[in-house]
Structures are given as C-alpha cells and as structure tokens.
Amino acid sequence: MQLIFEQIRTGGDRNFGYLLGDRAARQAVLVDPSFTPEALVERARAQELTVTHIINTHGHGDHTNGNARAAQLTRARIAAHPDSSVRPEVRLQDGEELALGALRLRIMHTPGHSDDHLVVYEETYNLLITGDLLFVGKIGGTANDADARVEWNVLRQVMAAFPEWTTVWPGHDYGARPSSTLYIERRANPFLLCANLNEFLRLKDDWPIFKERHGLR
Numbered sequence: 517m518q519l520i521f522e523q524i525r526t527g528g529d530r531n532f533g534y535l536l537g538d539r540a541a542r543q544a545v546l547v548d549p550s551f552t553p554e555a556l557v558e559r560a561r562a563q564e565l566t567v568t569h570i571i572n573t574h575g576h577g578d579h580t581n582g583n584a585r586a587a588q589l590t591r592a593r594i595a596a597h598p599d600s601s602v603r604p605e606v607r608l609q610d611g612e613e614l615a616l617g618a619l620r621l622r623i624m625h626t627p628g629h630s631d632d633h634l635v636v637y638e639e640t641y642n643l644l645i646t647g648d649l650l651f652v653g654k655i656g657g658t659a660n661d662a663d664a665r666v667e668w669n670v671l672r673q674v675m676a677a678f679p680e681w682t683t684v685w686p687g688h689d690y691g692a693r694p695s696s697t698l699y700i701e702r703r704a705n706p707f708l709l710c711a712n713l714n715e716f717l718r719l720k721d722d723w724p725i726f727k728e729r730h731g732l733r
Contacts, residue, residue, distance in 0.1 A: 520539050523694060531550045533552075537617070544567050545568060547570075569592055570595065574596075576648070593605040594606065618640075624637065628663055633647060633648065637682070642678070642681060643685060650705075652693050653692060653701075654705070668716050671707070675698060678698060
C-alpha cells in the first residue's frame, strides 16, 4: 500500500475536489470533481492510476457538475448516497466500506446540509472528507431549523465516531486553512463549541453578525 492523496482546487465557490488512491494497486477514486474534473483526471493519469469510482459527498450541483466529464474521461462509475439526485450507479449506504487497493473507505450518512449527504473516511491514514458538513471553523448551511437539528446531531455523531487526530478535508476553502483536524475543530469551531442545541440554533441565526464581529470571511 502507498497512499496518494491530493486536495485540488476546482473553481466555483472555492470548491475542493480530491484524488485518493493506492499507488501499489494503481487504483484511485475522485471525490466531488465539480467544475474542473480534467484537473483531477490529469493527476490520476500522471501517476498511472485507474479511477474506479467518482464519489459525490452530496447531490448539489456545485459538487456534481463535473460527473459526466469525469466519467467520460475515466469510465469510472458514479457513487453516491442512494437518494442522491445524480442517480448513482454505486449506491453508498451508511456504514458501507469501499475497497480501494489495500485502502478501505468507510461511508457515513450525514444529513442536515442535504438529505443525501455523506462523509468518506479512510481509516489507515485517518482522512475524513467532509463535503459541506464540516468546514474549517464553520459548518454547512441548512434550509430550516428542522434540518439544523439534524445537523447538530450528525456533527456530534461524527465527532464521536472518529479519532480526534483525524484530518478534516472539506468541500470548500471557507476557513483560515485548507484543512484541519477533529481535535482543532472541537476546540476552535464556534458551532462545535455550542453547549446545547438552542445555542447552536442561535448561532446559526446570528452567523452573519458573528462573522463580521470576529473578522471571518
């Protein structure tokens, strides 16, 4: 096993896509190729990797609009939550594992930002691709209080499910750094510092004011 892991800027609203692979097996997956799928495919080809799957963390267009081109270039199958609007060829259920050479990608269903949202965890190197659930210092938006309540519970489940040294790789470059760890987020992310659900909901409502007050972008 030899890990390949690249975070690639794909355009749009500071979107990130990911190349994750096992060099020894010459296999890789693309995660959220979005606006410039060619950039991810080029990196896979340069390293002589066969792309087996194109994984979407969720079905929003700014994460899926590169699917068709990526699939055309690689002949890889689209993989997403069964309820995703992309109608995936590979339906990723909560708790499922996807083999990638000697690597194992664990799927966790994490609704809130969207009903079909999932995160991808690579357990050997403790990599967590979080899509639009968890950003550096921020979290994903929700449409209403009901979805925010779901997100509150899901975030607590994620923080409990993985080691705190797990690295966090988000779907957008919205924070002070392009990546983080669960340890840092637990201690610095204002949403994860909320003591209870009501405090979390208030911060959601007051977020524009909070950002301005603290100089966040």
